[in-house]
Amino acid sequence: MPGYRKAVAILMLAVTALYSEARAGDAPTYSISVVPQFDHRRIEAIWRPIIERLEPMTGFRFHLVMEPTIPAFEKALNAGAYDFAYMNPYHYVVAHRRQGYQAIVRDVENDLYGVVVVAKGTGLTNVAMLDGRKVAFPAPNAMGASLIPRAEFVRKFHIKISEVYVKSHDSAYLNVLLGQTDAAGGIRATFDQLKPEIRDGLTIIHETDRFPPHPLAAHPRVPAAAVLRVQKALLELGQDRQGVRLLADVPIKLVGPASDQEYETLRHLGLEAFYVDQ
Numbered sequence: 001m002p003g004y005r006k007a008v009a010i011l012m013l014a015v016t017a018l019y020s021e022a023r024a025g026d027a028p029t030y031s032i033s034v035v036p037q038f039d040h041r042r043i044e045a046i047w048r049p050i051i052e053r054l055e056p057m058t059g060f061r062f063h064l065v066m067e068p069t070i071p072a073f074e075k076a077l078n079a080g081a082y083d084f085a086y087m088n089p090y091h092y093v094v095a096h097r098r099q100g101y102q103a104i105v106r107d108v109e110n111d112l113y114g115v116v117v118v119a120k121g122t123g124l125t126n127v128a129m130l131d132g133r134k135v136a137f138p139a140p141n142a143m144g145a146s147l148i149p150r151a152e153f154v155r156k157f158h159i160k161i162s163e164v165y166v167k168s169h170d171s172a173y174l175n176v177l178l179g180q181t182d183a184a185g186g187i188r189a190t191f192d193q194l195k196p197e198i199r200d201g202l203t204i205i206h207e208t209d210r211f212p213p214h215p216l217a218a219h220p221r222v223p224a225a226a227v228l229r230v231q232k233a234l235l236e237l238g239q240d241r242q243g244v245r246l247l248a249d250v251p252i253k254l255v256g257p258a259s260d261q262e263y264e265t266l267r268h269l270g271l272e273a274f275y276v277d278q
Contacts, residue, residue: 027059027061028060028061029061029063030062030063030083030084030230031065031081031082031083031084032047032064032065032082032084032086033064033066033067033073033077033084033086034047034064034066035073035085035086035087035091035214036066036067036068036070036073036168037168037169037190038168038169039170044064044066046249048064049246050237050246050247050250051064053233053237053246054234057233057237058229060229060230062084065081069139069167070138070142070167070168071139071140071276074091074094074139074141077099078094078098078099079099080098080099082219083218083219083222084216084218084222085101085219086214086216086250087214087215088112088141088142088144089112089211089213089215090141090147090266090275091143092263093266093267094275095217096260096263099219100219101217101219101220102218102220102227103216103258103260103262104215104218104231104234104258105231105234105235105258106214106215106256106258107250107251107252107253108256108257109253109254110189110213111211111212111213112143112187112189112211112212112213113144113148113187113188113207113208113209113210114143114144114145114185114187114188114207114208115186115191115208116130116135116149116205116208117173117183117186117191117202117203117204118182118202119177119179119201119202120203122182124182124183124205125205127152127153127159130153130159130182130183131159131161132160132161133161133162133182133183134164134181134183135149135161135162135181135182135183135184135185136164136166136181136183136184137150137164137165137166137185138165138166138169138171138185138186139165139167140163140165140274140275140276141275141276142185143211143271144186144208144211145172145185145186145187145190146185147271147275148209148211149185149206149208150185150274151271151273151274152206152209164180164181169186169187169191170190170194172184172186173186173191173194173202176202177198183205188207189213189251191204192251193251211265211266212258212262212263215263217258234255235256235257238254
């Protein structure tokens with residue numbers, strides 16, 4: 001009999017495991033992608049813990065999709081490849097028009113604005129001095145780091161620069177520090193997250209106009225009830241200490257609801273003149 005009880009116990013454990021696996025398999029799986037401002041290891045380190053919190057809160061599973069470059073992300077986004085995506089504001093304007101993506105959450109504490117940085121000790125102190133010089137950008141359509149600065153160079157400062165695209169914000173800053181370009185475009189959030197040994201070698205000579213920051217947006221094929229569940233989970237995540245720390249790395253200082261109307265002003269800036277279709 002002891003052997004029988006042992007066999008039954010093993011069978012029950014196996015059935016329980018199979019049942020749990022089947023239940024997990026029944027959970028809807030949604031793709032989520034993040035504009036690659038940082039390298040893959042850093043994006044994974046930031047977003048994996050957030051996803052691990054969201055899955056039990058929503059009952060969904062999430063597949064994190066990481067593209068090699070910002071242009072690759074843009075191309076897939078504009079084709080509607082992702083169920084959820086964290087994108088820059090102008091990415092959102094284009095993706096909303098082409099695919100119907102809807103913004104669901106954003107940082108409601110901080111605005112997005114670009115910065116132009118130079119290496120300390122170069123004698124470059126203002127944007128006008130960059131006329132004819134090399135400036136590094138992550139990608140043509142990185143809104144705060146490239147679109148807005150390039151538009152302001154032309155429209156506000158009336159200068160021409162030589163553009164160098166280097167795939168990420170970190171690479172743009174490093175190009176300046178290593179003397180490969182005279183300046184770089186970035187955003188304040190990524191500049192502040194630089195390692196001190198890099199940040200301390202740079203100085204900001206210009207800050208651009210300010211706009212609503214990156215939203216997390218949902219594709220219209222995702223059921224409305226599922227979108228609301230994800231939105232609710234993210235808002236709840238912003239209410240506990242660990243969640244606040246996780247979101248701060250995105251960076252999102254204070255998560256709140258986002259709406260399409262908040263990005264309306266971006267549709268009237270004439271940025272299509274500087275946008276490069278992927």
